[in-house]
Amino acid sequence: MSSEETPVRRLGGGRMKDALLGYAFILPSLVIFGAFFFYPLFRLFYLGLYQQNRFGTSQRYVGPSQYTKVLSSKDFLDGLSISGRYVLLTVPLGLVLGVMLAVSANRRLRGIKIFQTIFASTVATSVAVASVVFFVLINPQVGYFRDVHFLSLSDPATALRGVALSSVWQNLGLTFVITLAGLQAVPEEIYEAATLDGYGPIRRFFRVTLPLISPTMMFLVVVLVVFAFQAFGQVDILTGGGPAGSTETLVWKIWHSTNPLDQGTGSVMAIGLFAITLVVTGVQFGLLNRRVHYGS
Amino acid sequence: MSEVIFEGITKRYDDVVAVDQLSLDILDEEFMVLLGPSGCGKTTALRMVAGLEAITEGTLRIGDRVVNDVEAKDRDVSMVFQSYALYPHMTVTKNIESPLVARSFVVDGETEPRKLTKAERATRVHDAAGSLGLEDLMARKPAALSGGQRQRVALARAIVSRPAAFLMDEPLSNLDAKLRAQTRLELVDLHRRLATTFLYVTHDQVEAMTMATRIAIMSEGRLQQVGPPQAVYERPHNLFVARFIGSPPMNTVAGRLVIDHGEAFVDLGTGRFAVSASTSASEVERDHVADGTDVIVGVRPEHLTIEVGGPVEATISGVEWLGHERHVMCEISGTTVIVRQPSEGPAPHLGDRVRLGALPHEMHLFDPTTTERLN
Numbered sequence: 001m002s003s004e005e006t007p008v009r010r011l012g013g014g015r016m017k018d019a020l021l022g023y024a025f026i027l028p029s030l031v032i033f034g035a036f037f038f039y040p041l042f043r044l045f046y047l048g049l050y051q052q053n054r055f056g057t058s059q060r061y062v063g064p065s066q067y068t069k070v071l072s073s074k075d076f077l078d079g080l081s082i083s084g085r086y087v088l089l090t091v092p093l094g095l096v097l098g099v100m101l102a103v104s105a106n107r108r109l110r111g112i113k114i115f116q117t118i119f120a121s122t123v124a125t126s127v128a129v130a131s132v133v134f135f136v137l138i139n140p141q142v143g144y145f146r147d148v149h150f151l152s153l154s155d156p157a158t159a160l161r162g163v164a165l166s167s168v169w170q171n172l173g174l175t176f177v178i179t180l181a182g183l184q185a186v187p188e189e190i191y192e193a194a195t196l197d198g199y200g201p202i203r204r205f206f207r208v209t210l211p212l213i214s215p216t217m218m219f220l221v222v223v224l225v226v227f228a229f230q231a232f233g234q235v236d237i238l239t240g241g242g243p244a245g246s247t248e249t250l251v252w253k254i255w256h257s258t259n260p261l262d263q264g265t266g267s268v269m270a271i272g273l274f275a276i277t278l279v280v281t282g283v284q285f286g287l288l289n290r291r292v293h294y295g296s
Numbered sequence: 297m298s299e300v301i302f303e304g305i306t307k308r309y310d311d312v313v314a315v316d317q318l319s320l321d322i323l324d325e326e327f328m329v330l331l332g333p334s335g336c337g338k339t340t341a342l343r344m345v346a347g348l349e350a351i352t353e354g355t356l357r358i359g360d361r362v363v364n365d366v367e368a369k370d371r372d373v374s375m376v377f378q379s380y381a382l383y384p385h386m387t388v389t390k391n392i393e394s395p396l397v398a399r400s401f402v403v404d405g406e407t408e409p410r411k412l413t414k415a416e417r418a419t420r421v422h423d424a425a426g427s428l429g430l431e432d433l434m435a436r437k438p439a440a441l442s443g444g445q446r447q448r449v450a451l452a453r454a455i456v457s458r459p460a461a462f463l464m465d466e467p468l469s470n471l472d473a474k475l476r477a478q479t480r481l482e483l484v485d486l487h488r489r490l491a492t493t494f495l496y497v498t499h500d501q502v503e504a505m506t507m508a509t510r511i512a513i514m515s516e517g518r519l520q521q522v523g524p525p526q527a528v529y530e531r532p533h534n535l536f537v538a539r540f541i542g543s544p545p546m547n548t549v550a551g552r553l554v555i556d557h558g559e560a561f562v563d564l565g566t567g568r569f570a571v572s573a574s575t576s577a578s579e580v581e582r583d584h585v586a587d588g589t590d591v592i593v594g595v596r597p598e599h600l601t602i603e604v605g606g607p608v609e610a611t612i613s614g615v616e617w618l619g620h621e622r623h624v625m626c627e628i629s630g631t632t633v634i635v636r637q638p639s640e641g642p643a644p645h646l647g648d649r650v651r652l653g654a655l656p657h658e659m660h661l662f663d664p665t666t667t668e669r670l671n
Contacts, residue, residue: 189381192348193453198369198399211385 041274047267062264070268075257079250079269080276082160086249087228089164090171094224095217097168098175103205105176106183116180122173127233134166135238153239156246163234163247170234171227175220182216183209218288222281229277298359298372298460298493299324300345305354307340307517314340316517318354322461327487327494329504332514333540338497339465341514345495346375346463359460369399375463378470380450382438388449389434392421395457424456427489444475451486461493468503480506501541505529513537531660535667538594538660544623546594547633550664555587562593562659565629567608567651569593571659572671591670594660597623597636602644606651612644626652 048066050059070076101119105112122130138145140154151162186209194204210217232251235241241248241256248256250273257266300322307315315337322328330338343349344356347368356363363371374395382391396417400409403416412420425431428448438446447467454462467483468476484507487494498504504511505525513520513528513536521533532538538546551562553571561568571593602624613632614625617639624635624644635652644650661670 187379187381189377189379190383192346193375193377193381193383193394195348195368196346196373196375197395197397200398203398208383211383214385 044267044270044274047263048271049264051264052262059264066264067268067271070265071272075253076250076269076272078245079248079253080272082246082248083229083231083250083273085160086164086167086231087225089161090167090228090231091221091224093164094168094171094175095220098172098220099179099217101172101176102179102183103209106180119176120173120180122170123177124173125170127170128237130166130170131234131237134162134169134234138162138165154243156242156244159239159243159246163231163238166234166238167228167231171224175224178216178220179213182213186212214288218284221288222284225280225284226277229273229280299357300328300461300493300495301355301357302341303355303357305341305344305356306352307337307344307349308352313517315344318514318517318519320512320519320522322493322495323509325491325493327484327496327507327509329508329511330495330497330514331499331501331504331511331540332520333499335516336514337517338499338514342375342463342465342495342497345371345461346373347371372460373463374454374457374459375465376447376450376454376467378466380438380446380467380470382446382449382453384438387435387437388425388430388441389421391438391449392424392430392452392456393417395453396420399457401457420456420458424452427455427486428452443471444479447471447479455486455490459492461495462490464494464496466498466500467496468498468500476503483507501543505541513540515540531669532594533669535592535594535662538662542596544597544634544636546596546660547600548592548594548662549628549631549633551591551593553587553589553591553661562591562661564593564608566610567606569595569607569654569659570656571661572656590664592662592664592667594662595633595654595658597634599654599658600633600635601653602626602635602637602650603653604651606653608652610650610652612646612648612650614646615643617643626650628652 048070049061049063051062051066052059105116105119125133135143137143138148138151138153140146140152145151150158151165152158153162190208190212191204194208199207230251231249232255235247235249235252236255239247241252250269254266254269254273257269302318302320305315305318306313318337318341320328330341332338340349344351345358347363347366351364358371358373383394386394396412400411402409403412425434428451430445430448430452433441433445433449438449441449447470450467454464468479471479480503483494483496487507496503496507508525510522510524511528512522515536521528521537523531528537529541532541532546535548539548549564551564551568554561554563554568560571562571608628610626610628610633612624613627616623616625620639622637622639622643624637625632626635627633633652659671662668663670
């Protein structure tokens with residue numbers, strides 16, 4: 001609950017001094033954001049207006065028309081569709097599994113810390129390691145589960161699922177840790193009140209636990225969606241975009257088109273992805289916020 | 297019938313005994329206060345009644361049922377928590393309705409328990425809210441309520457299921473002093489209107505004295521004394537109760553029992569108080585208290601007087617003025633005792649040597665070893 005404080009009004013020099021001091025405090029983060037976020041973003045907009053030759057040695061101005069052309073191209077829309085499917089494959093499953101693990105590990109049992117540590121361990125795993133693990137598990141030639149066809153990386157119809165599964169697994173630790181923290185912030189007395197009110201485990205979860213950890217869920221949905229839109233390492237290591245382009249997510253396409261060719265097209269796609277992520281996140285805040293309860 | 301009966305109830309956590317062989321009958325429609333310092337086991341005892349803690353040993357009855365193995369929701373009790381434990385995401389209406397949603401109830405005129413209809417629930421919520429003056433707050437969420445309002449919502453949620461017994465765990469401790477005093481009166485009124493058994497846990501003796509039908513005083517997991525507030529105050533069974541009840545607490549001074557010409561006295565080194573005019577020396581001796589026995593004598597501050605020619609000599613070591621009265625600290629052989637005086641009249645001065653007097657029947661004698669009452 002934010003309370004609006006009446007700013008203390010000072011005369012002339014005092015206010016100026018306060019303002020300068022304020023800017024001085026935000027300067028370090030402004031510099032970092034400027035160098036690593038605002039400048040590259042601006043640079044992307046700029047590059048999107050130009051077309052490069054195939055060696056990247058010279059460029060010419062083509063103007064805003066490149067934006068409409070690229071953003072309506074089949075290539076971009078295919079990538080968007082695959083990224084969208086990737087979000088749908090990873091976010092709900094990852095969230096449900098993570099919450100289930102967190103709820104099951106959120107109890108006072110001897111040795112529960114061991115399970116909590118195991119469940120959380122994938123946080124410490126890099127994309128490369130996670131991908132190699134899944135490569136060993138589901139690789140069509142050498143994987144232990146190469147006969148599990150609904151995950152087959154060699155079938156265009158199922159390859160995205162295999163990649164998605166590795167993402168789900170890798171993000172599970174994060175979902176688990178954050179959900180567990182959310183669960184542990186719920187006062188014990190509320191659960192006891194629910195017990196006396198005769199709530200069974202399922203009613204208690206949906207009527208009490210879930211509403212009380214909704215800010216955590218909200219945060220996780222946004223983060224997992226952004227992660228899914230940005231997925232690259234898994235795709236590159238497990239399938240390299242194949243088979244038959246079936247796992248070419250938007251980020252993979254951006255990387256592919258800019259390296260080493262055609263920075264202009266890649267930049268426009270990157271701007272497109274940025275805009276989509278921004279809108280999706282905005283919509284999530286708008287929609288979910290109404291159903292989210294922020295503490296007392 | 298909704299007595300709550302503890303029969304030899306023990307609660308152990310590993311090696312720690314939280315409640316030790318508690319036997320206590322809480323009568324139907326009684327306002328019983330479990331009183332004691334923190335860690336004395338009072339809250340654990342309450343939680344065992346609620347069904348939130350398992351009972352290690354003993355038998356617990358609510359009404360005519362043994363409830364040791366009955367689930368919390370089926371015990372027909374409701375509880376007001378110290379933090380109120382309102383559901384922050386629900387409106388006042390939903391909070392109060394909550395105990396009615398999942399449980400089954402025996403409706404008047406029927407014999408089998410069943411789920412209440414929506415209309416029945418609405419009526420009960422309306423009644424409960426009305427009796428606590430919450431009608432205008434029904435659409436709010438707890439975050440938009442004051443502490444006192446939240447407390448009343450918690451009470452409404454407790455009464456809405458019309459339970460056999462109400463359990464309250466320090467429900468006033470989060471209120472400010474003024475609201476606490478007001479809510480004490482409201483709780484007494486609520487108890488009168490509902491005519492149901494209340495089991496109330498507190499460490500605050502004022503709450504206990506003002507609201508209880510009877511007080512059960514606990515210390516270190518053990519029941520020390522049970523009785524109406526006045527009886528507990530006037531005749532504490534042991535040193536713990538003597539020192540715990542009363543503000544300022546009872547003065548306790550080590551002394552020696554002297555039988556002189558058939559009269560009993562306690563010698564404090566600087567003089568001797570006569571004790572127990574109603575109890576003859578022979579009765580004292582019959583209670584295994586012989587001439588020369590070490591005792592601890594207790595006397596309440598309001599029963600000590602500074603008087604010319606009093607039997608015990610003391611030195612004034614401090615004076616506290618409280619407006620309507622004053623507390624005079626006096627040293628007797630190295631022990632400080634408090635004399636409560638009206639604030640009129642000249643105050644004694646620091647360092648003055650005075651004489652203290654007290655009526656024999658106001659003297660409480662305790663065994664220094666067992667701490668039990670002797671007279």
